[in-house]
Amino acid sequence: MQEAIEIAGMAIAPGGRELLEIPVTRLPTQTSIALPVTVLHGCEPGPRLWLSAAIHGDEINGVEIVRQVLERVHPEQLRGTLIAAPIVNVFGFIEQSRYLPDRRDLNRSFPGSPDGSLAARLAHLFMREIVSRCTHGIDLHTASDHRTNLPQIRANLHDRETRRCALAFGAPVAIHATTRDGSLRQAAAKRGIPVLLFEGGEALRFDMTAIRVGVAGVLQVMTTLEMLPAAETSPALVPPEQPLSTSMPQEVFQTKWVRAARSGILRLGVRLGDRVEKRQVLGVIADAFGATAATVRAPIAGLAIGQTLNPLVNQGDAILHLAVLGADAPVALAIAPQGKHARNSS
Structure with missing residues (x-):
């Protein structure tokens, strides 16, 4: 029988769905800033998967991907736990900026520090409350700097479990990619957690094809991990600009x-x-x-x-x-x- 999971001091019972507001800091106005997290805790034990988006605050496709996944998944059908953080860099999201107020890149600040910069503190909070409780992770991104990307997975394809999840995601391309110093993927990998990084579309724009690929990909990974029954992985209900490919992803090294x-x-x-x-x-x-x-x-x-x-x-x-x-x-x-x-x- 599944036990309750505790995040930020709150216990979520099996079969529960909770929206948490994890305190981060206060603005100079003393307005409280919190990290929004939705937890779906299944009735049966299983993998614990996190979804993260908007680590770069202007990369918003992932926010919509997480919303649609949460719309499709229900705790009573879930094995294990889904922890969704659609807006990690709350500061950058509000300002429509890649960075935090001190111009630091959050995805170069992991695993962070409780006594460091604002970016380091937020990274430390995310590692402590989210990553440490998970067995797998999917981090959702777009291109930056006036660029756009074909939907693609970047991951360590030399690792069996990571490659299994990368191919299950079903993006057109799965790229073997080394980790960057200070990235969430590097920090999680050092803890033995397989992580996929999804890239698709451009900053500050919804790309409906990339969103559709992302939603279907997350659900397909959850099915591969036996968190969901296979019937739950039908394509997302978003009008496609082009049909989703049913072929295996192109592996690229x-x-x-x-x-x-x-x-x-x-x-x-x-x-x-x-x-x-x-x-x-x-x-x-x-x-x-x-x-x-x-x-x-x-x-x-x-x-x-x-x-x-x-x-x-x-x-x-x-x-x-x-x-x-x-x-x-x-x-x-x-x-x-x-x-x-x-x-x-x-």
């Missing part, structure tokens, strides 16, 4: 940014999801009159997984992100034995 060889106005001729061949023309960079133009060609064969949305580029700017395919793609390393993800995550 290297990516490469195509950069501008000169400054000017970019006219890109490929779209997200397009496959390109080596030396294929991707677009042109010209002046305002089109009098002088430089052709942009693909340095490798690949799949377009990210691109700039700003046509004004400086020399060296990243303009198109390619997943390396074909002869240029590296060979995958051996997958770690079950249960070794904590020590083999980079």
Whole structure:
């Protein structure tokens, strides 16, 4: 029989659903700021999964993904526990900013400290109250800096359990990605928790295809973990811009940014999801009159997984992100034995 779970001093009984407001700090006006968390605690024991979004406050697709997942999942049908934090960086979300008020990046501040900066304290709170109680995690993001991303999973594909969840998510691409210092994924991996990072769409915009892929992906991971029956993973009720793929995700072990060889106005001729061949023309960079133009060609064969949305580029700017395919793609390393993800995550 499932036991009650306690978060921030509140006990949630089996079969319960609770909205918690975990105190973070006060503004200079003395207005209280809290971390909103919804806990769905199933009647039967099972995995404990967290969903987090808006760690970067302007990345809002994940907020809608979490809302739709919570609309679809009910405690009485759940094995284990779902802990959903749709707005982790409350400060940045309010200001429509990636950062906290001190301009720190929350996703470079984990595992945090109870006595550090505002970012460090918030990271420490999230690790203590959410991550420490979970067996698995899914962190939801979008592209940044006037860029957009094809829906994709980034994870340690050399770890068996993480790869199992990454492929179950069903995004078009699953990318083996090392962790960044100070990231939530790195801090959780050091505790032995498999974590998926989902990227899709752009900042401060709803991308309905990315949202639909994200909702379906979370439900499919929950089914793979036997938290939900298979009938609960039907596609999310969002009108699709394009059908969801039913094929296995493309596993990728290297990516490469195509950069501008000169400054000017970019006219890109490929779209997200397009496959390109080596030396294929991707677009042109010209002046305002089109009098002088430089052709942009693909340095490798690949799949377009990210691109700039700003046509004004400086020399060296990243303009198109390619997943390396074909002869240029590296060979995958051996997958770690079950249960070794904590020590083999980079």
